[in-house]
Amino acid sequence: xxxxxxxxxxxxGKEILKGIDLHVRAGEIHAIMGPNGSGKSTLASAIxxxxxxxxxxxEINYMGENLKDMNPEDRARKGLFLGFQYPVEIPGVSLxxxxxxxxxxxxxxxxxxxISASEFLKMMNEKQELVGLHAKLTSRSVNExxxxxxxxxxxxxxxAMLEPLLAILDETDSGLDIDAMKIVANGVNKLKxxxxxxxxxxxxxxxxxxxxxxxxxVLYKGRIVRSGEKELAQELEEKGYEWIEEEV
Amino acid sequence: MNASxxxxxxxxxxxxxxxxxxxxIETDAFxxxxxxxxxxxISGKKNEPGFMLDFRLKAxxxxxxxxxxxxxxxxxxxxDYQDIIYYAAPLQKPTLGSLDEVDPExxxxxxxxxxxxxxxxxxxxxxxxxxxxSISVKTTFKETLAELGVIFCPMSEAIREYPDLAKxxxxxxxxxxDNFFAALNSAVFSDGSFCYIPKGVRCPMxxxxxxxxxxxxTGQFERTLIIAEDDSYVSYLEGxxxxxxxxxxxxxxxxxxxxxxxxxVKYSTVQNWYPxxxxxxxxxxxxxxxxxxxxxxxSKISWNQVETGSAITWKYPSCILKGNHTTGEFYSVAxxxxxxxxxxxxxxxxxxxxxxxxxxxxxxxxxxxxxxxxSLVKVLKTADNVRxxxxxxxxxxxxxxxxxTFPYIEVENDSxxxxxxxxxxxxxxxxxxxxxxRGIDTENAIGLIINGYAREVLNKLPMEFAVEAQKLLQISxxxxxx
Numbered sequence: 001x002x003x004x005x006x007x008x009x010x011x012x013g014k015e016i017l018k019g020i021d022l023h024v025r026a027g028e029i030h031a032i033m034g035p036n037g038s039g040k041s042t043l044a045s046a047i048x049x050x051x052x053x054x055x056x057x058x059e060i061n062y063m064g065e066n067l068k069d070m071n072p073e074d075r076a077r078k079g080l081f082l083g084f085q086y087p088v089e090i091p092g093v094s095l096x097x098x099x100x101x102x103x104x105x106x107x108x109x110x111x112x113x114x115i116s117a118s119e120f121l122k123m124m125n126e127k128q129e130l131v132g133l134h135a136k137l138t139s140r141s142v143n144e145x146x147x148x149x150x151x152x153x154x155x156x157x158x159x160a161m162l163e164p165l166l167a168i169l170d171e172t173d174s175g176l177d178i179d180a181m182k183i184v185a186n187g188v189n190k191l192k193x194x195x196x197x198x199x200x201x202x203x204x205x206x207x208x209x210x211x212x213x214x215x216x217x218v219l220y221k222g223r224i225v226r227s228g229e230k231e232l233a234q235e236l237e238e239k240g241y242e243w244i245e246e247e248v
Numbered sequence: 249m250n251a252s253x254x255x256x257x258x259x260x261x262x263x264x265x266x267x268x269x270x271x272x273i274e275t276d277a278f279x280x281x282x283x284x285x286x287x288x289x290i291s292g293k294k295n296e297p298g299f300m301l302d303f304r305l306k307a308x309x310x311x312x313x314x315x316x317x318x319x320x321x322x323x324x325x326x327x328d329y330q331d332i333i334y335y336a337a338p339l340q341k342p343t344l345g346s347l348d349e350v351d352p353e354x355x356x357x358x359x360x361x362x363x364x365x366x367x368x369x370x371x372x373x374x375x376x377x378x379x380x381x382s383i384s385v386k387t388t389f390k391e392t393l394a395e396l397g398v399i400f401c402p403m404s405e406a407i408r409e410y411p412d413l414a415k416x417x418x419x420x421x422x423x424x425x426d427n428f429f430a431a432l433n434s435a436v437f438s439d440g441s442f443c444y445i446p447k448g449v450r451c452p453m454x455x456x457x458x459x460x461x462x463x464x465x466t467g468q469f470e471r472t473l474i475i476a477e478d479d480s481y482v483s484y485l486e487g488x489x490x491x492x493x494x495x496x497x498x499x500x501x502x503x504x505x506x507x508x509x510x511x512x513v514k515y516s517t518v519q520n521w522y523p524x525x526x527x528x529x530x531x532x533x534x535x536x537x538x539x540x541x542x543x544x545x546x547s548k549i550s551w552n553q554v555e556t557g558s559a560i561t562w563k564y565p566s567c568i569l570k571g572n573h574t575t576g577e578f579y580s581v582a583x584x585x586x587x588x589x590x591x592x593x594x595x596x597x598x599x600x601x602x603x604x605x606x607x608x609x610x611x612x613x614x615x616x617x618x619x620x621x622x623s624l625v626k627v628l629k630t631a632d633n634v635r636x637x638x639x640x641x642x643x644x645x646x647x648x649x650x651x652x653t654f655p656y657i658e659v660e661n662d663s664x665x666x667x668x669x670x671x672x673x674x675x676x677x678x679x680x681x682x683x684x685x686r687g688i689d690t691e692n693a694i695g696l697i698i699n700g701y702a703r704e705v706l707n708k709l710p711m712e713f714a715v716e717a718q719k720l721l722q723i724s725x726x727x728x729x730x
Contacts, residue, residue, distance in 0.1 A: 048685055049684075050681055051677075051681075071684070071689075072681060072684035072685055073684045073685075073687050073688060073689045073690075076684065076685050076686055076687040077687045081685075082685050084682065084685075087682070088676070088678045088679050088681075088682040089679075090679055090682070090683075090696070090697060090700055091700055091701060092699070092700030092701050092702070092703040092704070093696055093697065093699070093700035093703075097696075098683075098686075098696070101688055101692065101696060102683075102686035102687050102688055105686075105687045105688050105689070105692065106687040109687065141700065158686065162686065162687070
């Protein structure tokens with residue numbers, strides 16, 4: 001599904017990623033861990049196609065296509081979803097309106113008619129329930145005045161609505177209390193299918209108590225320095241990132 | 249700015265102004281220039297009663313003593329007032345029995361503009377007065393309105409048919425001495441719409457006027473007068489377009505509204521005059537005086553405007569809140585893109601006790617556009633317990649544009665409570681990327697964000713106008729994010 005080969009990325013002329021290799025297959029959950037500044041969010045931005053990211057070497061292949069010249073909206077329409085670490089506020093645009101626009105753009109891309117009002121409403125209700133998003137939030141402006149937890153839950157809600165093939169959740173667990181984190185984790189687990197995949201980017205191990213990853217990768221100074229199964233996260237939790245620093 | 253946005257910008261700035269066509273139609277026009285004879289001839293063309301000619305002549309001699317105002321935050325090239333045609337009218341038979349007799353070219357023009365001029369289309373429930381160059385071409389739905397006693401007709405007709413109303417109210421809210429452009433308009437205005445809502449009548453349909461400047465080198469000076477008697481209500485819409493031309497054209501209109509006890513007038517404008525090309529060549533100079541008088545107690549005036557066109561806009565729709573318990577509202581979205589300039593805002597003059605006003609202004613600057621918001625909230629000694637809320641937001645797109653605010657407050661009564669909020673923001677790359685990441689392309693993302701930003705104002709527009717205005721906002725700004 002996703003194949004990253006020797007990816008080097010610059011941001012504003014500074015090399016942040018220094019040769020990443022990553023292979024994600026359908027049905028898998030990968031966790032990418034690492035200390036602050038290791039390049040986790042840059043990797044997410046590179047996959048999603050943010051324009052400050054400059055790929056200097058290597059490539060990202062998604063569903064057999066090189067993403068090099070594909071704009072971010074087409075990547076999204078082909079099933080790539082990024083849950084933002086800092087979800088953006090859009091004043092005056094209700095979440096309902098935003099979601100409806102997004103869903104219809106995605107449908108248009110697939111050659112489908114716009115979604116009917118009743119079908120859309122039904123879907124909204126279902127997914128709200130799934131992630132425990134309060135109904136009142138959907139009529140409010142996108143992320144405006146949302147608490148930190150509500151913002152993150154909203155990201156999971158949007159993921160549920162858009163039903164992506166590959167979801168990258170960038171620190172979706174940060175700033176959440178344990179109950180909110182369980183809800184996020186629950187959402188991820190419920191949405192897991194044999195045909196989709198998830199990449200969890202996280203600083204802490206605790207999310208991985210609720211979402212069991214198939215693979216764990218440790219990103220350090222722009223390189224994946226260790227890969228393993230879920231036990232690696234446990235080891236990292238016990239020994240701390242200093243352990244990695246010493247090893248490297 | 250990335251490559252796709254560059255491309256988008258190029259695409260949009262090279263797109264043509266949709267209403268930029270010119271209709272080849274026989275026109276009766278004066279020679280260029282302005283003098284007392286021209287003023288007399290205009291009055292003569294209209295078969296006006298003597299009082300109107302007197303008013304015009306006084307206005308003209310007063311205008312000659314005046315200078316163009318220079319206080320606005322605008323760069324206005326010198327205007328040669330002798331190089332303008334002051335009267336131009338599509339040639340037509342003196343009176344029209346039915347639409348069949350209207351010049352088909354003219355009908356096609358209005359069709360292109362999407363104006364529902366044909367009777368069958370009027371089922372949509374909008375009564376339309378269409379003003380092309382200097383004269384009112386056709387007023388529809390007149391009979392239906394007449395049954396209720398509503399008068400909706402060209403100004404020139406009102407002056408002839410209802411001289412008492414005309415004499416009483418023309419110049420009563422905006423005197424010819426008011427300002428340079430009001431004086432000029434008072435001298436040479438050729439037509440416009442007149443609207444009278446009798447006591448106790450709630451006008452069942454939106455009244456609408458479409459203004460169109462067609463001829464080259466022509467100024468358009470229309471004058472609109474709305475009178476709402478006790479306990480009446482009307483919602484009035486105004487739309488404006490013009491052909492694409494290299495030179496600038498002058499539009500100096502006057503709108504007067506008088507509202508009596510318990511009456512309400514809602515005045516909505518979607519102003520889409522030709523804004524000039526992407527290098528700032530051509531475009532309409534829109535120097536307009538709009539003012540309403542809440543004369544009766546518990547009366548209300550609401551100005552709702554979406555300003556996307558014109559090379560230069562100078563316009564301050566205002567309310568004089570003379571009655572007690574009166575309400576004045578001003579909701580505005582003004583866009584300046586490319587080299588457009590706008591100095592716009594409102595005045596709320598509180599005279600009556602317990603009068604209230606709300607000002608919501610949303611400025612959007614893109615390209616090299618300069619957008620100024622100017623407001624005056626004045627509370628006189630007599631006005632106890634006044635409330636005002638002002639919110640002035642500016643949105644910047646790109647780094648070549650400017651947003652400026654000039655709020656003035658003059659309070660002579662200590663019981664007044666005034667609130668003022670102002671924000672300046674930018675459309676963020678982050679907002680656009682967030683939309684992109686959900687599958688929404690940049691063009692639609694900008695439309696979504698802009699319409700969200702302007703939502704408070706758009707919500708105030710009548711339904712059919714709101715849809716048009718939303719599209720217009722998006723078209724006016726597509727690709728200007730950098």
